[in-house]
Amino acid sequence: MTELIRFDQVSYRYPGGQDVLGDVSFSIAQGEMVYVTGPSGAGKSTLLRLIAALCRAQRGQIVVMGQNLSVLKPRRVPAFRQHIGLVFQNFNLLADRTVFDNVALPLVVRGYAYADIARRTRAALDALGLLRYEKSLPLTLSGGEQQRVGIARAIVTKPALILADEPTGNLDPKMAMDVMRGFARFNEAGVTVMIATHAIDLIEAVPKRIIHLERGHISDRLPTAASRLGETHGVR
Amino acid sequence: MAFAEAGLERPGFFARFAQEHLRVFFFSLGKLRQTPVAAALTALVIGIALALPAALYVLTRNVETVGYSWRESLQISLFLKDSVSAERGAALAHEIGARQDVAKTQYISRDQSLTDFKAQSGFGDALGILDENPLPAVIAVTPARSVGKAGVQELDAELGRLPEVDIAKLDQKWLERLYALLDIARRAVGMIAVLLGLAVMVVIGNTVRLDIEARRDEIEVMKLIGAPDSFIRRPFLYAGFWHGLFGGILAWLLVTIGVHALSGPAATLAASYGSDFRLSGLPAADGFSLIAAGIVLGWAAAYVTVGRRLALIEPR
Ligand SMILES: Nc1ncnc2c1ncn2[C@@H]1O[C@H](COP(=O)(O)OP(=O)(O)O)[C@@H](O)[C@H]1O
Ligand SMILES: [Mg+2]
Numbered sequence: 001m002t003e004l005i006r007f008d009q010v011s012y013r014y015p016g017g018q019d020v021l022g023d024v025s026f027s028i029a030q031g032e033m034v035y036v037t038g039p040s041g042a043g044k045s046t047l048l049r050l051i052a053a054l055c056r057a058q059r060g061q062i063v064v065m066g067q068n069l070s071v072l073k074p075r076r077v078p079a080f081r082q083h084i085g086l087v088f089q090n091f092n093l094l095a096d097r098t099v100f101d102n103v104a105l106p107l108v109v110r111g112y113a114y115a116d117i118a119r120r121t122r123a124a125l126d127a128l129g130l131l132r133y134e135k136s137l138p139l140t141l142s143g144g145e146q147q148r149v150g151i152a153r154a155i156v157t158k159p160a161l162i163l164a165d166e167p168t169g170n171l172d173p174k175m176a177m178d179v180m181r182g183f184a185r186f187n188e189a190g191v192t193v194m195i196a197t198h199a200i201d202l203i204e205a206v207p208k209r210i211i212h213l214e215r216g217h218i219s220d221r222l223p224t225a226a227s228r229l230g231e232t233h234g235v236r
Numbered sequence: 237m238a239f240a241e242a243g244l245e246r247p248g249f250f251a252r253f254a255q256e257h258l259r260v261f262f263f264s265l266g267k268l269r270q271t272p273v274a275a276a277l278t279a280l281v282i283g284i285a286l287a288l289p290a291a292l293y294v295l296t297r298n299v300e301t302v303g304y305s306w307r308e309s310l311q312i313s314l315f316l317k318d319s320v321s322a323e324r325g326a327a328l329a330h331e332i333g334a335r336q337d338v339a340k341t342q343y344i345s346r347d348q349s350l351t352d353f354k355a356q357s358g359f360g361d362a363l364g365i366l367d368e369n370p371l372p373a374v375i376a377v378t379p380a381r382s383v384g385k386a387g388v389q390e391l392d393a394e395l396g397r398l399p400e401v402d403i404a405k406l407d408q409k410w411l412e413r414l415y416a417l418l419d420i421a422r423r424a425v426g427m428i429a430v431l432l433g434l435a436v437m438v439v440i441g442n443t444v445r446l447d448i449e450a451r452r453d454e455i456e457v458m459k460l461i462g463a464p465d466s467f468i469r470r471p472f473l474y475a476g477f478w479h480g481l482f483g484g485i486l487a488w489l490l491v492t493i494g495v496h497a498l499s500g501p502a503a504t505l506a507a508s509y510g511s512d513f514r515l516s517g518l519p520a521a522d523g524f525s526l527i528a529a530g531i532v533l534g535w536a537a538a539y540v541t542v543g544r545r546l547a548l549i550e551p552r
Contacts, residue, residue, distance in 0.1 A: 052460075054550075078459070078462045078464040078465070078467075079464070080462070081459075081460070082461070082462035084462075086461070092456075092457050092460065093457075094453075094454055094457060105457075105458075106461045108259075109461060109462060109463040109467055111252040111256060113255070153461070
């Protein structure tokens with residue numbers, strides 16, 4: 001199996017802080033779907049940010065899609081990031097543009113022909129059941145619909161890798177389940193998916209490989225009802 | 237790396253370039269239309285800042301024109317030695333009149349001088365008590381139009397060395413002063429233009445900076461989806477372009493209106509001096525230069541601002 005992501009003893013700290021990740025090593029094969037779990041502050045978001053080259057590890061080596069990130073030139077970062085679909089808890093949609101324009105944006109950035117952009121965007125919207133909202137503004141949609149717009153934008157370029165940071169954090173349980181099943185469907189279509197979450201019930205409903213973080217280190221202890229308790233303290 | 241890109245064609249470089257730039261061209265114009273009052277105020281400030289040096293420039297050009305027309309009345313008076321006969325004097329005037337750098341000459345004999353003087357001065361009787369005519373014969377030389385300032389002085393010096401000539405007198409002190417003033421004015425216009433050009437850049441830079449702050453979230457999202465800096469920068473550069481364009485057009489308009497408002501009184505004034513002088517506005521070529529200057533300043537200001545600001549915005 002082709003290796004898509006590799007972490008070798010990676011440590012990271014925010015400027016002026018302590019290590020947020022320490023000696024993290026793991027490998028993810030192409031086509032895998034992986035949950036990154038752990039209590040709030042464990043370093044889940046930081047891990048995904050490192051993969052997307054949003055920040056740079058001080059120690060260790062990260063290789064993503066054959067690219068060694070420690071030698072990736074800042075100038076080349078945008079092109080690298082174009083191969084990754086990012087999904088966020090707060091959706092990160094542009095409020096003053098229509099659903100269609102939001103989803104089309106990654107294609108516009110890459111300079112495709114308009115006809116292709118329109119066709120691909122509609123296909124992505126259709127896949128997420130959003131076609132009838134294409135002319136709406138994001139804020140007129142429900143949270144679950146907005147997150148589907150965010151996912152449509154992430155998959156519209158058919159990326160090899162999707163990184164989702166707490167994608168269901170702002171959704172009610174039913175919508176959250178829909179979204180998780182959606183990710184699983186993309187994964188079945190061959191896309192590698194990494195989801196940072198602490199929603200244990202969803203993980204149990206759609207079981208996949210788990211990378212569990214505790215205070216910046218990978219832990220063998222899998223998330224349990226106990227950590228679920230801890231997490232509810234952390235979140236609410 | 238296996239990226240599933242089947243079914244997607246990237247157009248050729250030029251097609252992509254045209255598509256992208258046209259899109260942003262109109263997108264940034266549309267953005268300005270969303271805040272018409274702010275855009276109009278910015279254009280007004282830029283327009284006034286550009287109109288000031290342009291108006292001063294128009295003023296110096298007009299004064300220059302007036303100066304040139306006055307030069308026609310410029311004369312070199314050659315006072316001839318008493319020993320020179322009237323025949324020789326008239327012949328000399330004729331010789332000098334044949335020179336390339338001389339438009340015309342007029343010989344005024346001693347008798348003629350005296351008659352003129354008596355008629356004009358009212359001291360006729362006083363002169364009558366003198367035994368001899370004290371006035372010299374004069375050749376009035378009008379330099380050719382094509383001769384410049386230096387040429388006139390050279391002519392003056394050369395004619396002064398002629399054996400028949402006692403003194404050559406060139407009365408152009410006032411003209412020299414006018415030219416010196418014009419020179420100062422031109423330099424002042426240059427300096428004011430540079431200073432106000434900087435002011436224009438600051439205004440546009442600040443407008444673009446506020447625009448960037450207002451669209452910070454959007455820029456972060458752009459960076460997250462892998463938009464290169466050139467892509468993110470583009471709409472702001474075009475915004476600078478539009479600000480500069482509108483400011484330049486407004487400046488031209490202001491100058492034209494100003495010239496129009498002053499042309500009536502200026503013509504009246506000129507007519508009272510018997511001149512048919514007309515105030516001229518900004519020639520089309522200079523008007524377009526003004527607009528081009530606005531565009532260049534706007535683009536440059538946006539480029540500098542956006543380059544500095546963009547690096548500071550990192551996706552959270
Ligand atoms: N921008 C930042 N600057 C400094 N510290 C940060 C920053 N972002 C996160 N941290 C710290 O890093 C740790 C891990 O954060 P994060 O990766 O967001 O955890 P998680 O996503 O698992 O909740 C936390 O202790 C958090 O306080
Ligand atoms: Mg997080």
